Amino acid sequence: MSHTAHIPSHRKPRRSASKVSLRAGVAGGVLSTIALAGAAAPANAAQPVTETIEMPTLTGNLATTAAATVQATKTVAADLQLQAAQDAAASSAAKDAKKAKDDAEQKAAEAKAKAEAAAKAKAAAAERASRSAERTTLSAAASTATSTFKASNATGSAAAIVNFALAQVGKAYVSGATGSSAYDCSGLVQAAYRQVGVDLPRVSQDQSATGTQVSLSNLQPGDILYWGSSGSAYHVAIYVGGGNFVGAQNPSTGVVERSLDWDQPTGAVRVL
Incomplete structure (x- = not known):
């Protein structure tokens, strides 16, 4: 061992x-x-x-690993940058699409509103035309009725007074005027009676007290209507028959023919 x-x-x-x-x-x-x-x-x-x-x-393997790491980092950064660019492009495209849609909807709404307004305007115009035609028909009927009444009932001096008054419809109202293109209320009555040789007082107060007082239920063509009290009336007109009168009303209307129901007079006098 x-x-x-x-x-x-x-x-x-x-x-x-x-x-x-x-x-x-x-x-x-x-x-x-x-x-x-x-x-x-x-x-x-x-x-x-x-x-x-x-x-x-340092060995060769360590240097190679470091280089690979740097390359990988660059690749990841490039991928992230590309993804960010793609996301921004998609967001911009979505905003553009939404704006285009909103604009289209707004234009459609405006076009619809214009079409509705045009339809309403057309309907209103048609309604106005219909009312105008109806008024024309009623006016023609009233004119025919008045002409028939004058031919059958108004005779002599009364017919002359009525025809003169009707011929002045549409002329202007001017305070103090007595014809021939404009009248006030008493100026028209005075001018109408002058056609048959009757010289009436100039003002409505005196005209309302001239002649004989008559009931409104017993009127005849040519009677003088008055508003207010007899002897102090503030307005006068001429009864033309058929429930109508002709008078120089005011600067807005001028000389017009109206129904007694439009403005009921207080009383009436008969001169003829």
Whole structure:
């Protein structure tokens, strides 16, 4: 038996090839440093080296990994930038589409409103035309009725007074006027009676007290109608028959033919 058989072994485990290479590189670098230091130092300063500097050595695999990482980062950044541009373009297109839709809806609403307004205006015009035609028909009927009445009932001086009064319808009202293009109420009555040689007082107050007072239910063509009290009337007109009178009413209407129901007189006088 060997004299070392019972002595435990102090051998260290084997290192991997990469670690051995790394240490060899470091050791080489240290030895080179020591050699340079020894050559530079003076002969009498030769002392043992107590500090060492380890110089890390980068392997080729580490540099390749770093380059790959940088490239990957650039690729991700480019993808994110492209995605942001696409999102912005989509958002802009959506806004443009919404604006176009809103504009189209607004134009459609405006066109509909214009069409409805045009339809209303057309209907209103048709209604006005219908009312105008109806008034024309009624006016013609009234004129025919008046003409028939004059031919059958108004005779002599009364017919002359009535025909004159009707001929003045449509002329202007002017205060103080007595014809022939304008009248006030008493001026028209005075001018009508002058056609048959009767000279009436000039003003309505005096005309309302001339002749004989008659009931409104017993009127005859040519009678003088008055509004207010006898002797102090404020308005006069001529009864033309058929429930109508002719009078110079006011500056707005001029000389008109109206129904007694339109403005009921207070009384009447008969001069003829």
